[in-house]
Amino acid sequence: MRVAAARLRVLLLAADAQAAAGFQDQYAPELDVVVATTPGQALAAVRVPPPGAPLAAIVNATDPGSPLGLRFVYELRQRHGQRQPILWLAPAAAVPALRELLLAVSGSDVVAQEAGPARLLARLAALVRPQPLPPPAGAEWQMPLAKRVLDVVVASSALVVLAPFFLLVGALIKLESRGPVFYYSYRVGAGYRVFKFWKLRSMRSDADQLLATMAGLNQYQPAAGPPETAAAWALCAACAAAGSRCLQPLIDGRGEVICERWHRQLRQAAAAPAFVKIVNDPRVTRMGHFLRNSSIDELPQLYNVLRGEMSLVGNRPLPLYEAEKLLTDAHARRFLAPAGITGLWQVSRRGRRGPLSDDERKALDNEYARDISFWKDVKILLRTIPALFQRENV
Numbered sequence: 001m002r003v004a005a006a007r008l009r010v011l012l013l014a015a016d017a018q019a020a021a022g023f024q025d026q027y028a029p030e031l032d033v034v035v036a037t038t039p040g041q042a043l044a045a046v047r048v049p050p051p052g053a054p055l056a057a058i059v060n061a062t063d064p065g066s067p068l069g070l071r072f073v074y075e076l077r078q079r080h081g082q083r084q085p086i087l088w089l090a091p092a093a094a095v096p097a098l099r100e101l102l103l104a105v106s107g108s109d110v111v112a113q114e115a116g117p118a119r120l121l122a123r124l125a126a127l128v129r130p131q132p133l134p135p136p137a138g139a140e141w142q143m144p145l146a147k148r149v150l151d152v153v154v155a156s157s158a159l160v161v162l163a164p165f166f167l168l169v170g171a172l173i174k175l176e177s178r179g180p181v182f183y184y185s186y187r188v189g190a191g192y193r194v195f196k197f198w199k200l201r202s203m204r205s206d207a208d209q210l211l212a213t214m215a216g217l218n219q220y221q222p223a224a225g226p227p228e229t230a231a232a233w234a235l236c237a238a239c240a241a242a243g244s245r246c247l248q249p250l251i252d253g254r255g256e257v258i259c260e261r262w263h264r265q266l267r268q269a270a271a272a273p274a275f276v277k278i279v280n281d282p283r284v285t286r287m288g289h290f291l292r293n294s295s296i297d298e299l300p301q302l303y304n305v306l307r308g309e310m311s312l313v314g315n316r317p318l319p320l321y322e323a324e325k326l327l328t329d330a331h332a333r334r335f336l337a338p339a340g341i342t343g344l345w346q347v348s349r350r351g352r353r354g355p356l357s358d359d360e361r362k363a364l365d366n367e368y369a370r371d372i373s374f375w376k377d378v379k380i381l382l383r384t385i386p387a388l389f390q391r392e393n394v
Contacts, residue, residue, distance in 0.1 A: 007032050008124060009053045011045050011084070013060045013068040023061065030121055039067055046082050056128045058082075059120075061089040064102065065327035070192045071320065073105055078193075085127035087120065089113055098332040104191040143190075143311065143338055146374045151312050155305040162299060169296065173201055176287045182300055187317035189339030192327075195309040197317055198300040202288030301341045313377040314340025315365045326362070334365035337372055344368040347383040 009032040014020035020035040027033065034055065036042035046055065058076075062068040076082040085107040099110050109123050143151075170181035179201055187197035284292065291297035304310040310317065317339035318326070326334065345356060345364035356364075 007053075008056045008128060009034065010124070011036060011042065011055050011058045013037075013042055013058065013062050013072075015062050015066065015068075019061060023059075026117060027121075030117075031124075036068070039072055042068060042072070042076075043080065046076065046080060055084055057124055058084050058086045059089055059124075060086060063327070064088075064098070064332075065324040069324075070102070070105075070327060071188070071194065071324070074193060077105065083107065085109070085124075087111060087124055087127065089120070098327070098329055101192065101327075101332045101335050104336075143308070144372070144374065147311060147313075147338075147372075147377060148308070150374070150377070151305050151308075154312060155302040158299075159302050159306065162302075166299075169200060169291070172287055173285075177204065177285050179204075186320055187339065188320060188323035188335070189309060189317045190314070190335065190337060192323070192335050193309075194320065195304065195317075197310075198303055200291055200297040200300055202285060202291045202297045203283045204285065298341055304339075305341065309339065311338040311340045311377075313342055313380045314338035315343055315368055316340070316345075331362050331366065333369045334362070335369075337365070337369035342380060342384040344380060347380055 007030065011034050012020055012023055014023065014035060014037050016037055017035075020033075020037060024033045024035070032053065034045050036045050058073075060068065060073065064070045073086060086105055086109075088102045088108065088110045090110055090112050102108060102110050107127065109127055111120050111123050173181050181201060182198055183201040183203075184196045184198050186194050188194055288297070301310060305312055315334050315337045323335075326332065343365075344367060345361050348356075348364055
């Protein structure tokens with residue numbers, strides 16, 4: 001039985017018009033649904049709501065990594081001051097790590113589509129009516145006190161001591177190439193919060209524009225999959241070993257039978273890697289090579305630490321295009337840990353022969369997020385010192 005309640009006006013963030021129409025048809029008696037399928041439509045709806053009752057809540061039925069996903073929701077909270085409760089509509093029960101990440105947005109709840117209309121309406125009523133929204137918080141993820149004290153003491157002391165050094169390095173950067181001394185890009189940290197990430201400039205000023213032309217140089221390219229020219233009826237290794245027929249047949253867009261395992265391997269081989277790292281990057285200046293190999297280019301991140309956007313130890317803050325690829329059941333846990341200047345994967349393999357693989361980095365990020373402790377951070381900091389004397393060109 002559905003919850004009897006006054007008709008609520010909600011903003012539905014949907015992947016497309018078809019999904020939106022299905023939701024409207026299902027909830028028309030109880031909800032007044034305002035639909036947005038693009039960020040522009042959503043911003044227009046919250047800035048100038050349609051005539052009538054105000055928006056009581058936001059229902060997000062999109063993938064967390066999509067343009068209307070987690071990053072956009074934080075933009076609504078932080079940049080546009082929207083405080084409506086948010087109900088994430090998941091296609092199935094979300095795994096604990098992803099669920100915890102979604103719930104880190106203040107005033108949120110997660111409901112699986114399979115739970116049915118009664119559950120969704122009950123959760124909406126609980127979010128909207130019983131109590132006012134919590135006051136806006138500067139950060140939903142709270143850093144442990146001991147960790148924060150260590151960050152502030154070390155970062156503030158280091159910035160004071162290094163001030164003359166920054167002046168010298170800045171002059172050398174300016175002498176070699178045009179452009180600013182300091183460089184920032186937007187990165188994703190704990191709880192998927194976006195912030196300005198500061199470094200000493202080690203590349204040409206047009207480095208970001210050149211990145212798209214250098215995809216073939218990325219060391220994290222996925223391993224080659226099966227050839228795309230393989231016959232549609234060909235069996236994968238597992239099916240061939242089991243017998244003469246496919247164990248997991250699918251029908252593709254052309255109406256041909258293909259192996260599901262084979263299809264997944266093709267998709268994985270064609271997918272872009274989550275991380276980008278180019279060995280002997282041609283965009284790096286001569287001064288930049290020295291700054292990177294000595295990790296001096298990372299020192300301005302002490303300012304991020306002082307502001308509370310990062311910690312001395314944590315998972316590496318990711319560029320937006322990398323972070324969006326990790327909003328999955330297997331990898332979302334990494335965003336439950338603070339962003340850090342150094343971290344577990346840096347000291348685990350940095351300076352040794354052979355680069356970290358894409359999967360190794362993801363696994364180490366999740367491992368750190370599962371077990372955050374003050375003394376573990378101290379050990380990582382101590383291991384970072386010898387790791388600075390690396391052999392690889394990063």
